[in-house]
Amino acid sequence: MANTVDLRDWQEPPRGENTYQKITDAVTRVVERTRPPKAWYIAFGISLVWLSILLCCIGYLFWMGIGIWGNNNPVAWGWPIVNFVFWVGIGHAGTLISAVLYLFRQNWRTAINRAAEAMTIFAVICAVMFPGIHVGRPWLPYWMLPIPNQMDMWPQFRSPLAWDIFAVSTYFTVSLMFWFMGLIPDLASVRDRATSKTRRFLYGFFSLGWRGSARHWHRYEKAYQILAALSTPLVLSVHSVVSFDFATSQLPGWHTTIFPPYFVAGAIFSGFAMVVTLLVPAREFFGLKTLVKVEHIELMNKVILATGTLVGYAYGMEFFIAWYSGSQYEGFAFINRAFGPYAWAYWTMISCNVISPQLYWFKKIRTNMVLSVIIGVFVNVGMWFERFVITCSSLNRDFLPSSWGYFTPTPFDFLTFMGSFGLFFTMFLLFCRYLPQVAASEVKGVHAAQHHAAH
Amino acid sequence: MSQEKESQTSGTPVPGVYALLAEYHDPDSLIAAAKKVRDKGYQRWDCYSPFPVHGIDPAMGIKRTRLPWITLCLGLTGTTTAFTVQWWTNAVDYKWTVSGKPLWSFAANVPIGFELSVLFAAITTFLSMLLLNGLPRLSSPLDHVKRFLRASDDKFFIVIESADPKFDEKATRTLLDETHADAVEAVPTDDHLSSDRIPSGIIYTILIAIAVSLIPFGLFASARNSLTTNPPYNIVSNMDYQAKYKAQRKNDFFKSSDSRAMRMPVEGTVAVGDLRDDAHFYEGKDASGAFARTFPSAFTVDDAAIARGQERFGIYCTPCHGQTGDGDGMVHRHAFALQEGTWVKPTNIADPKIADKSVGELFNTISNGIRNMPGYARQVPPADRWAIILYVRALQKSQAEFVASATEPTK
Numbered sequence: 129m130a131n132t133v134d135l136r137d138w139q140e141p142p143r144g145e146n147t148y149q150k151i152t153d154a155v156t157r158v159v160e161r162t163r164p165p166k167a168w169y170i171a172f173g174i175s176l177v178w179l180s181i182l183l184c185c186i187g188y189l190f191w192m193g194i195g196i197w198g199n200n201n202p203v204a205w206g207w208p209i210v211n212f213v214f215w216v217g218i219g220h221a222g223t224l225i226s227a228v229l230y231l232f233r234q235n236w237r238t239a240i241n242r243a244a245e246a247m248t249i250f251a252v253i254c255a256v257m258f259p260g261i262h263v264g265r266p267w268l269p270y271w272m273l274p275i276p277n278q279m280d281m282w283p284q285f286r287s288p289l290a291w292d293i294f295a296v297s298t299y300f301t302v303s304l305m306f307w308f309m310g311l312i313p314d315l316a317s318v319r320d321r322a323t324s325k326t327r328r329f330l331y332g333f334f335s336l337g338w339r340g341s342a343r344h345w346h347r348y349e350k351a352y353q354i355l356a357a358l359s360t361p362l363v364l365s366v367h368s369v370v371s372f373d374f375a376t377s378q379l380p381g382w383h384t385t386i387f388p389p390y391f392v393a394g395a396i397f398s399g400f401a402m403v404v405t406l407l408v409p410a411r412e413f414f415g416l417k418t419l420v421k422v423e424h425i426e427l428m429n430k431v432i433l434a435t436g437t438l439v440g441y442a443y444g445m446e447f448f449i450a451w452y453s454g455s456q457y458e459g460f461a462f463i464n465r466a467f468g469p470y471a472w473a474y475w476t477m478i479s480c481n482v483i484s485p486q487l488y489w490f491k492k493i494r495t496n497m498v499l500s501v502i503i504g505v506f507v508n509v510g511m512w513f514e515r516f517v518i519t520c521s522s523l524n525r526d527f528l529p530s531s532w533g534y535f536t537p538t539p540f541d542f543l544t545f546m547g548s549f550g551l552f553f554t555m556f557l558l559f560c561r562y563l564p565q566v567a568a569s570e571v572k573g574v575h576a577a578q579h580h581a582a583h
Numbered sequence: 584m585s586q587e588k589e590s591q592t593s594g595t596p597v598p599g600v601y602a603l604l605a606e607y608h609d610p611d612s613l614i615a616a617a618k619k620v621r622d623k624g625y626q627r628w629d630c631y632s633p634f635p636v637h638g639i640d641p642a643m644g645i646k647r648t649r650l651p652w653i654t655l656c657l658g659l660t661g662t663t664t665a666f667t668v669q670w671w672t673n674a675v676d677y678k679w680t681v682s683g684k685p686l687w688s689f690a691a692n693v694p695i696g697f698e699l700s701v702l703f704a705a706i707t708t709f710l711s712m713l714l715l716n717g718l719p720r721l722s723s724p725l726d727h728v729k730r731f732l733r734a735s736d737d738k739f740f741i742v743i744e745s746a747d748p749k750f751d752e753k754a755t756r757t758l759l760d761e762t763h764a765d766a767v768e769a770v771p772t773d774d775h776l777s778s779d780r781i782p783s784g785i786i787y788t789i790l791i792a793i794a795v796s797l798i799p800f801g802l803f804a805s806a807r808n809s810l811t812t813n814p815p816y817n818i819v820s821n822m823d824y825q826a827k828y829k830a831q832r833k834n835d836f837f838k839s840s841d842s843r844a845m846r847m848p849v850e851g852t853v854a855v856g857d858l859r860d861d862a863h864f865y866e867g868k869d870a871s872g873a874f875a876r877t878f879p880s881a882f883t884v885d886d887a888a889i890a891r892g893q894e895r896f897g898i899y900c901t902p903c904h905g906q907t908g909d910g911d912g913m914v915h916r917h918a919f920a921l922q923e924g925t926w927v928k929p930t931n932i933a934d935p936k937i938a939d940k941s942v943g944e945l946f947n948t949i950s951n952g953i954r955n956m957p958g959y960a961r962q963v964p965p966a967d968r969w970a971i972i973l974y975v976r977a978l979q980k981s982q983a984e985f986v987a988s989a990t991e992p993t994k
Contacts, residue, residue, distance in 0.1 A: 146608075148633060148737035193822050265822065274668055282672035286681060291694040298702040305709045313735065317633070320732040325782045336719035340734045342617075342630035342639045344716045347648045349635050351712035354654050355705055362701045369694055573634035576610055580637075 142418065147579075148572050151419070155568040156318050158414045164561050165413045172557045178550025185544045186261055194264050196540045203523040203535035208262035209373075211545050213515040214398070215255035215552075216296065216370055217391075218508075220363050221399020222248025223303060226310070227359035230352075235577075236427055238570040239420045242314075243410065244403045245307040246563070250555040251402075252300045254548045259292075288372035295369035302362055306355045309348075312338045314564035367395045374518065380461035381522035384449060390442035394511060397435035397481070400428050401507035408501050410560055419566045422495050429494040432507060436485030439514075443482065461522055469534055470521040473513050480510025601724040601772045602744045603755050604731060605764035610636040613739040616762035617642040620741060623758060627747035631731070631740040650715065654708045661703025665696040724773040730766065742770070865965055867946030874943030882969040892974030895967045899959060908932035908978045927955055932975055933982035945972050 142154035158164070189196055199206035222244040229237040263269050272293045274283055283290045315335035322328035338344070368388035375387035404425060411420040450462040466474050484506045487493045494500070520535045559565070607613045610632065617630050621644050630639055639645075673679065674687035684691075713719070725731045725742065734740050741762070743755055752769070759767045817823050828834055828844035837843060859865045864879040878884055897906075905912040910929040918926040930937060937945075949968050952958035959968070 144737070146737055152633075152736045190819055191821055193825070267819075274672055280677060282677050284679065284681065285669040285673050285695060286684065286688075286691040288694075291698070294695045294698040294702075298698040298705075301702060302705040305705060309709060309712070313634070317735040320735045326785065329782050329785055332721060336713065337721045337723065338718065338735075339723065339725060339731075340631045340633055341716075342632065342636065342643055343645055344718070345632070345635040346640055346645050347650055347712050347715050350648050350650050351708045354651060354708045358701050358705050358708070361697075365694070365697055365701075369698075372694070569634045576634065577637065580610070 140415070142415075147575055151568050151571050151575070152317055152321070154416060154418055155314065155564045155566045155571075156321055158416075158560070158565060159318050159562060160321065160323075167409075167413050168557060168561065171553065175550050175553035175557060178547050179554045180550075181543050182547025182550050185540055185547055189261060189540070189544075190266055194262070196538060197544075198535055198537040198541050200533055200535060202526050202531055202533040203520050205519050205523060206535060207516075207537055207541045207545060208258040210512070210515045210519050211548060212255050212258040212262075213370055213391075213519075214512045215251045215258070215548065217367065217395035217398045217511060217515075218402045219248040219251035219255065219299075219303070219399065220367060220392070220395035221403050222246070222251075223299075223306075223359050223363040224396055224399065225403070226306060227356040227363065230356045231360060235574045236424055238567050238574050239424045240403060240407060240428070241570070242307075242310060242567045243407055243559075243565050244399075245303065245310065246556065246559045247399075247403060247406060248303050249300070249307055250552050250559075251399075252296065252303065253555070254552050256296060256300065257548065257551070288369065288376045291369045292373055295366045299362060299366045302355070302359055306359060309352065309355065310567055310570075311563060312336060312348075313340065313569040314567065316340070317568060318564065364392055367392045374522075379522050380455070380457040381446075381465065381518065384446065386442055386445055386449070390439070390446075393435050393438040393442065394481075394514060397432060397439055397485075398508055398511035400431045400435065401504040401511070404428050404432070404500050405504035405508065406556065408497050408504075410565065412497075414560065414565065416566060419571060422497070425497065425500055426491075426494045429488045429500055429503075432503075433485050433488040436481060436488075436507065440482035443478065457527070461525065464525050465517060465521045468521065469524065470517060473517050474521070477510050477513040477517055480506045481514060484510070599772055600745045600752065600769050602742045602770045603750075603752070603759060604725070604728060604768050604770050605741045605759040605762065606730055606766045606768075607739040607741070607763075608737075608765055610639075610739060612763055613741070614638050614642045616741055616759075616764065619758065619762050620743065623749065625743055625747050625749050627744040627750075629742050631725075631734040631742065633733075633735050633737060633739075636739070648715065650708065650711050653711045654704050657707035658700045658704030661700040662696050664703070665699035666692055669695060722773070724770050727773055728768065728770050730768060731770075863943075864969075867943035867950070869943070874941045874947065876941045876943065878942060878969060878973070882966060884973060888970050888973055889977055891967065892970035892972070892977075895963065895971050896974050899963055900971065903929040903956070904932060905929075907982070908975065929956070933979050935983075938979040938983065942969075942972050942976070945975065 142150045142157065144150035144153050197206055197208070199208070222241075225237050225244040226241040226248075229241075260266065260269055271281075272283055272290065283293075285291075312335050315331050316338040319328055319331040319335050322331060368391065371387035371391035374382040375384060377383060407420055408425060411417050447462050447466075450458045453459075464470075484503050487499075487503060493503075524534055525532055605616065607616060613630055613632065613636060617639060620628055621642065630636070630643060632639070669692045670687055678686055680686065725734075730738070731740060741759065741764075743750060743759070745752075749755075756767055830845045832844040833842050834844040835842060837846070861879065861881055862868045862870075863875050864881040867875055869875040882888070896908075900908070901912055903912040903914045904910055905915070908931065910931045912929065915926075915929055919928075932938075946968055948956070949963070949971060950958055950960040963971070
């Protein structure tokens with residue numbers, strides 16, 4: 129039977145006696161096929177190469193120290209923190225789609241929430257890696273946790289960096305549980321259709337013996353609701369706390385109250401762009417077009433337009449406040465941002481983040497899959513530059529002109545950052561291959577509700 | 584079992600039969616059937632569906648779960664834990680003042696308080712869902728019914744266990760037939776079945792993984808209480824011993840002098856901006872060392888300089904000398920009101936004795952202080968001191984003019 133599944137073309141419509149079975153088939157046949165599409169192998173090969181490069185870079189970093197990067201004295205944070213904020217931000221769309229849209233009863237989320245949640249988890253793993261390897265003594269990061277020790281020393285809980293540890297680790301744990309809980313019924317579907325003993329055991333083990341009892345569904349749905357309700361303020365708090373790393377300092381360009389909402393809007397913006405960038409090829413290659421429809425991509429593009437406009441407003445408001453505050457340091461920081469040594473980065477950011485999403489006012493562009501991916505990539509480039517501009521342009525001009533400097537990345541900065549994409553895509557491609565990419569049980573529930581309403 | 588409350592009342596199970604199972608093809612017929620089974624008073628029964636069927640809870644008589652209350656309690660435990668840990672570690676056990684801020688403040692501890700509440704609540708929600716549902720339960724007699732495998736795909740089932748006190752194989756089957764089930768089937772007990780064994784490859788993998796993971800612990804255990812004369816391993820020696828000198832370290836390159844890594848500056852070294860070779864401008868003295876009688880050439884005398892002097896005078900001088908410089912400033916009035924015994928009234932700067940002093944001497948007084956008055960060299964840069972003197976001269980002149988004109992005989 130495995131062979132008969134294998135011979136089917138990816139673009140062939142899913143099989144089944146009824147809609148429910150067609151949904152199951154569309155989702156689980158990806159897991160059941162012995163050979164994924166060729167594009168998967170190519171992408172996986174490239175990802176593995178970059179993952180190996182990342183591991184080599186980290187090994188060399190641990191051997192040589194932080195000096196292999198371009199971090200220097202005024203710009204001590206450099207790319208590792210830029211990459212950290214970038215990846216954490218990417219993750220936020222997953223939680224937003226799975227939790228916030230769930231609470232608002234946006235049924236279209238069922239098509240994309242699973243992949244978006246997976247993206248969240250993998251992005252947070254990439255994010256956590258960067259401060260972890262940036263601490264200089266990479267064998268001591270456990271000092272950041274309140275572990276009783278012979279030195280009788282505790283973390284300084286009034287520091288936003290300590291808040292960050294708690295925020296990001298809570299976020300990762302909760303996202304992982306939320307994702308796993310959603311997977312349980314679909315893993316059970318794979319188990320029940322399994323033809324090999326190993327697959328039956330493994331999927332059976334991870335589905336924890338889920339059989340779809342109504343009494344179980346009752347508690348499951350309540351638990352899912354609670355987790356959604358907990359994740360919603362959590363996702364807002366996480367990027368707010370990340371922004372506190374900057375905002376509670378006294379550096380011009382960082383010390384502003386607009387940072388928490390501005391960071392959260394930016395996170396949602398970049399995260400949705402990443403979901404679009406990942407899902408458009410995935411639905412193409414894995415024959416999921418019946419479930420992930422053009423209208424879903426269009427809705428996400430609308431969110432990108434809205435959050436992109438918010439981010440543009442925040443950029444403008446930063447300049448306004450810099451002038452309105454009358455603080456000459458604040459004013460200098462922003463003039464320096466737009467016309468100083470990092471002007472090239474600033475205007476890259478503006479064109480990618482403020483101008484490119486405005487194209488989504490046109491329905492033709494919103495519903496064009498190729499353009500959606502291109503603009504998605506542009507937005508992510510822009511959002512990376514946003515974090516670069518915030519981090520480097522504020523740090524490179526110290527209060528003392530004698531301490532001014534310029535940040536120049538080294539090849540290791542590039543390789544480590546590219547390598548984190550290798551890590552991300554390796555995990556994402558394994559997810560696409562071995563786990564149900566769409567929440568089949570939720571899609572069925574939505575279908576049943578619509579069917580019922582039609583009667 | 585999940586049906587924790589119902590499980591106390593169980594009848595005699597029919598040997599060899601675990602349950603009767605009825606299959607339906609859509610949610611509506613499942614709900615209709617569930618209502619009939621409920622009304623017959625069955626207790627050990629359940630419905631199975633590939634997705635949560637809305638309306639099944641009242642149809643089966645499922646009570647609301649207490650899960651939210653468990654979440655609330657453990658979430659609040661998280662809040663309490665967070666605040667207790669932060670307060671005890673930072674304000675009690677290891678007091679550490681940062682920028683003179685209080686050791687304990689509510690606001691700074693809110694973020695972690697929030698995060699831990701969410702963390703505790705979320706873990707509780709997930710684990711309680713599993714525990715209340717009796718999961719994980721990897722094997723069940725239902726797994727051996729081929730038909731039932733579609734419960735996770737597209738079919739809907741009612742299962743009535745033979746352990747139910749009302750269970751009667753014939754009567755129950757008739758009831759299920761009457762609910763328009765697509766099929767009704769007996770589920771055998773799984774005592775005699777052994778098809779759910781874990782595949783041997785997986786067992787071996789797990790065993791090998793456990794064995795390998797024990798090796799480091801074995802090494803630790805064998806090294807315990809043992810003595811060694813070897814130096815410790817420096818796995819990352821580059822980070823432990825960095826090729827740089829720190830302030831208090833030894834540096835053999837300077838063996839000829841003091842072998843210290845930190846060096847004194849070469850004699851006569853002057854920091855940028857600290858040269859101060861213009862004695863007139865910086866000390867108020869002329870070439871012969873006497874107090875200068877003119878303003879220095881590095882200081883431009885103009886209206887802007889007087890305005891600057893007036894502003895600086897207002898900041899630094901008026902508290903004691905008063906707005907007009909007559910010595911009746913706020914500090915003086917306050918000291919006078921308190922009847923401070925040692926207090927001497929600040930000098931009236933319009934006094935001819937002061938007006939006769941050279942600008943160089945005034946500069947010296949402002950810079951280094953006199954009697955009760957402290958020196959202002961650290962707070963007021965030289966150019967500003969000259970500006971203040973310029974303004975003081977203006978005050979003296981205007982007040983002398985006023986006195987002269989007032990005492991002039993009237994025409």
